[in-house]
Amino acid sequence: MSPRVSFLRGALVAGVVLGAVGVVAAASAAAVAVYFARRIVTPPRRPAEDQAIVSADSSTVLLTRSPDSQVPGRYSLFFDDTRGHARIGAIVEHTQSTVRREVITVDRGNLSLARRGRISGWFYLGPEEFGLPWSDVDIPTDLGPAPAWLIPAPDESTRWAIHVHGRAVRREETLRSVPTFHNAGYSSLLISYRNDGDAPRSPDHRYGLGTTEWRDVDAAIRFALARGAREIVLVGWSMGGATVLQTLTRSTLASFITGIVLDSPVIDWVTTLQFQGIENRLPPLVRAGAIGLLRETWGGVLTGQAQPLDLHGLDLVARADELTSPILLFHSEDDGYVPVTASDALAEARPDIVTYERFSVARHTKLWNYDAPRWEGAISRWLNDLA
Known part of the structure; x- marks a missing residue:
């Protein structure tokens, strides 16, 4: 065999091998992107003990x-x-x-x-620990009754706080804020929402990252209004922050929302997903692929979503001009799950309505746990100014 033929055959074999490697690599990257996207919108069976x-x-x-x-x-x-x-x-x-x-x-x-x-960050296991009157109630939603805890104000009041927990947890997460609102004269409604393990599941059994869950917050507002509420503060933790912001921008009852408290909130999901992808050491192409799956209609075949996610609509930094209610914002620089950058950007974009309590060491949704006097004091002062 001549050297030229040998060289050409070797080059051909090398090309086939490299092509096969490229196909395998692309398939592996696509599989990881699907896994990452699916994990984001799928409620976990149980939290990891890490x-x-x-x-x-x-x-x-x-x-x-x-x-x-x-x-x-x-x-x-x-x-x-x-x-x-x-x-x-x-x-x-x-x-x-x-x-x-x-x-x-x-x-x-x-x-x-x-x-x-x-x-x-959960500390209390149930409303009975406060020694206050409380009751189990059901919120009528479009999927069926969603259980909630109602802790009435110490005196008759038209001021209510609706507490909305984050992703992969339940309403127990929000119990930490009840005493502060109770002392300020607010009734507290601690709600469940679709796919959280307490409320009814949606047909696709998938999170909407706030784009569907807000409907259950809207139903909670209707429940409160039917019982005499006229001034409502929404309290959102982590993904609950994204959910209450969607409620503020979508609900026909937004005029009754007099303020919003956000703890470690997701204000821009793309920023959060990119951060999580980097934390999981995913290459840029895989991160982009996962985000693309979430926002495209055809991606639902792989992720199980009934509807694609409107990630632009979930970016409340870009939509900051649409926000109308006063906001008290808590976030820690070392959050570890939801980057503080979007909260920084929202505070900078809307200093006229945002009061920002920026921590440096507290982790995700653990700011009360780290420094309860500071956290509770900030809410008390803000509620006093709101009144």
Whole structure:
């Protein structure tokens, strides 16, 4: 065989191999993009227990060092697939690899046997812990009755706060804000919404990232108005922030919304999804592919969504001029899940209506846990000014 023929044959084989590698790489990238997009809109069966527990006794628990375990404050520690629950407090000691914290209470389960857990901003497990009158109620939604907790104001009042939890959690998350609103004379309605595990599921069993969930907040507003509310503050945590902002811009009842409180909110989903993609070490092409799947009609075949997401409509920085109600905004620089940049941008775009409490060390939706006096004081002052 001549050198020329040998060279051409080798080049052809190399081309075929490289082409095959390219096809495999493209297929792998597409599969990862589908997995990432699907995970974003699919409610998880149970939260991951990502915190290692070394040991525990009656008064302390020894945890491996992690971004959450080393932040001061009061937190929940779920374990045994959420069947176990403890409340942890002050840091007693720490080393380069471990953190020992005070155990405030063990509410259920055997913490001494646990080896994995999850640190959560939830602190209270139910409204009965406040010693205040409360009741279970059902909010009529277009999917059926959604359960909620109603904690009336200490005196007859037309001021209500509707508390909206974040993604992959339930209304217990929002209990932390109840005492502050109660002391300010507000009735509190802590709602569930579609696909959160308490409220009815949508036909596609998928999150709308605020584009569908706002309808359940709108139903809660109607419920409150029917019971005498005339001034309503919406309180949104994480994805609940995106949801209440959608309510403000979409609801025909927006004139009754006198203010909005946002804790670690998603204000621009594209920014958040890009951040999450980078945190998961996904290449730019994969991140772009996942976002494209979410916003295109045909993407629903792969993600399970009944409708594509209007990601432009979910960008409240770009739509900042449409916002009309006063906003109290909490966010921490080290959030870890939802980047603080969109909150910074919204505060800069609308200083006329946004009061910004920017933390540096508190993590995601754990600002109350880290510094409750500052968090509660900011809300009390803001409500006083609102009145």
